[in-house]
Amino acid sequence: MTDAPSLGPEQQFFADPALDRMMGVVMAMAQELYVTRDRLRGLETLLAEKGVVSTAALDRAPTEAEARARQDDLKEFVGALLTPLLAQKTSHG
Amino acid sequence: MDERAFSAGQAFLLSAKLFWTHKLFGAVKDEVRTASPQPKTLADVAKVLSPSTTYAYFEWFERHLQKMKYSGRYGLVPHADGLRRDLLARLDVNSPLVQVDPALPMPDYYTSVDVHQHPGGVWSDELAGFVYEEGARSTTPAMGVKHADLHQRFTDLIVSEGKPKRILDMGCGFGKSTRPFYRDLPEAEVTAVDLAAPCLNVAGVQASQDQARNVRFLQKNAYETGLPAGSFDLVTSTMLLHEMPPEKIEATMAEAARVLAPGGRMVHLDFHMLPDAFARFIHYGHAVRNNEVYMEPWAEMDIAALLRKQGFTDVTIAPFAEADNVPPDAWRFPWTVISATKAA
Numbered sequence: 154m155t156d157a158p159s160l161g162p163e164q165q166f167f168a169d170p171a172l173d174r175m176m177g178v179v180m181a182m183a184q185e186l187y188v189t190r191d192r193l194r195g196l197e198t199l200l201a202e203k204g205v206v207s208t209a210a211l212d213r214a215p216t217e218a219e220a221r222a223r224q225d226d227l228k229e230f231v232g233a234l235l236t237p238l239l240a241q242k243t244s245h246g
Numbered sequence: 247m248d249e250r251a252f253s254a255g256q257a258f259l260l261s262a263k264l265f266w267t268h269k270l271f272g273a274v275k276d277e278v279r280t281a282s283p284q285p286k287t288l289a290d291v292a293k294v295l296s297p298s299t300t301y302a303y304f305e306w307f308e309r310h311l312q313k314m315k316y317s318g319r320y321g322l323v324p325h326a327d328g329l330r331r332d333l334l335a336r337l338d339v340n341s342p343l344v345q346v347d348p349a350l351p352m353p354d355y356y357t358s359v360d361v362h363q364h365p366g367g368v369w370s371d372e373l374a375g376f377v378y379e380e381g382a383r384s385t386t387p388a389m390g391v392k393h394a395d396l397h398q399r400f401t402d403l404i405v406s407e408g409k410p411k412r413i414l415d416m417g418c419g420f421g422k423s424t425r426p427f428y429r430d431l432p433e434a435e436v437t438a439v440d441l442a443a444p445c446l447n448v449a450g451v452q453a454s455q456d457q458a459r460n461v462r463f464l465q466k467n468a469y470e471t472g473l474p475a476g477s478f479d480l481v482t483s484t485m486l487l488h489e490m491p492p493e494k495i496e497a498t499m500a501e502a503a504r505v506l507a508p509g510g511r512m513v514h515l516d517f518h519m520l521p522d523a524f525a526r527f528i529h530y531g532h533a534v535r536n537n538e539v540y541m542e543p544w545a546e547m548d549i550a551a552l553l554r555k556q557g558f559t560d561v562t563i564a565p566f567a568e569a570d571n572v573p574p575d576a577w578r579f580p581w582t583v584i585s586a587t588k589a590a
């Protein structure tokens with residue numbers, strides 16, 4: 154997007170305008186996530202058509218080893234996602 | 247912007263809009279339904295909903311889903327902009343069906359607000375007709391992809407009462423409201439006017455594809471068409487009136503009376519009848535959130551009295567079902583048909 158000239162402030166619906174703005178960030182992120190999911194699906198379909206992967210193999214439940222490996226990844230993912238809720242400083246000052 | 251990402255990004259918004267239409271709206275309606283005492287006036291409803299968090303989300307989504315639809319990263323405007331050359335090549339600026347008038351003045355009420363949150367409105371950018379056409383596919387999400395049905399149903403209603411020969415469609419946009427008339431009534435001559443040249447050009451492309459011979463699209467102001475007096479059997483409009491300030495609506499009705507032949511019929515489809523205070527509150531809120539400045543004054547107008555004063559007879563104002571199965575608890579526009587006859 155190019156920088157458009159300002160047309161003035163957006164309407165406000167929540168008591169705290171921070172929530173109005175944050176909702177915008179959340180929805181933009183959710184949209185990006187959906188666009189990525191859609192692309193991944195497209196990629197998988199193409200790969201399956203070319204015989205590189207099978208959709209059935211992709212969709213099956215993870216093996217135990219895979220599930221274990223995923224645990225660490227998930228712990229890090231969730232930690233990074235939710236730590237801001239604790240509202241703790243990470244530096245002195 | 248790649249087409250797949252654009253399509254997925256817009257599909258996401260439409261899906262969120264459906265959630266809004268059914269679930270969020272349903273939750274808001276429930277809060278009002280279960281309020282005690284029952285709200286009776288606009289102010290009562292406001293008292294229930296102003297402190298409601300559900301309603302704040304309802305409002306936020308109404309405004310911002312529409313904003314993202316047009317302006318976000320996967321918005322209609324940047325998407326069309328990326329395809330500018332291809333889209334312009336699709337327009338036939340020499341179409342015999344379209345007459346634009348670059349000297350036509352654009353009224354202030356029209357240029358001062360971007361209705362529907364469409365940046366630049368439907369008139370200022372050459373591509374605006376394409377953007378509007380694409381955007382119109384999801385304006386009434388309760389009906390999904392069957393939006394075309396609305397215009398067809400309206401035409402069917404009119405034709406069921408007789409087949410007009412000379413038809414004027416005021417504020418035709420990209421021709422969606424005009425199309426069922428020129429297709430279903432090949433014997434009729436259809437004239438369609440709008441202020442927006444970019445929309446008329448898109449209408450022309452569609453009409454050529456339809457191989458229509460009985461329609462012309464003219465860039466003209468609905469309340470000063472300059473068309474000959476007494477030259478139409480039917481004057482119609484769809485979603486035009488709510489975009490105008492009351493004095494222009496009055497002028498538009500007077501212009502319709504002028505161009506109609508004696509005994510001619512005038513039928514407008516718009517948002518007007520609001521059954522209760524809740525519907526009114528939601529509609530006026532929608533107007534603010536969607537940059538529809540004149541929606542409220544139009545809904546407040548005593549249009550029947552005005553038409554009688556202007557000498558029309560058989561004035562009727564009736565609700566209109568936009569689809570076969572309108573879900574009772576989903577958000578919807580207050581569709582209304584306003585019709586009247588010019589005295590013979």
Ligand SMILES: C[S@@+](CC[C@H](N)C(=O)[O-])C[C@H]1O[C@@H](n2cnc3c(N)ncnc32)[C@H](O)[C@@H]1O
Nearest residue numbers: 417418419422423440441442467468484485486
């Ligand atoms: C919501 S659109 C409806 C278009 C079309 N009738 C349809 O149903 O798809 C309203 C249209 O009214 C046009 N309009 C607004 N004021 C007008 C005026 N004074 N004269 C002619 N057209 C006008 C706008 O340019 C826009 O295309």
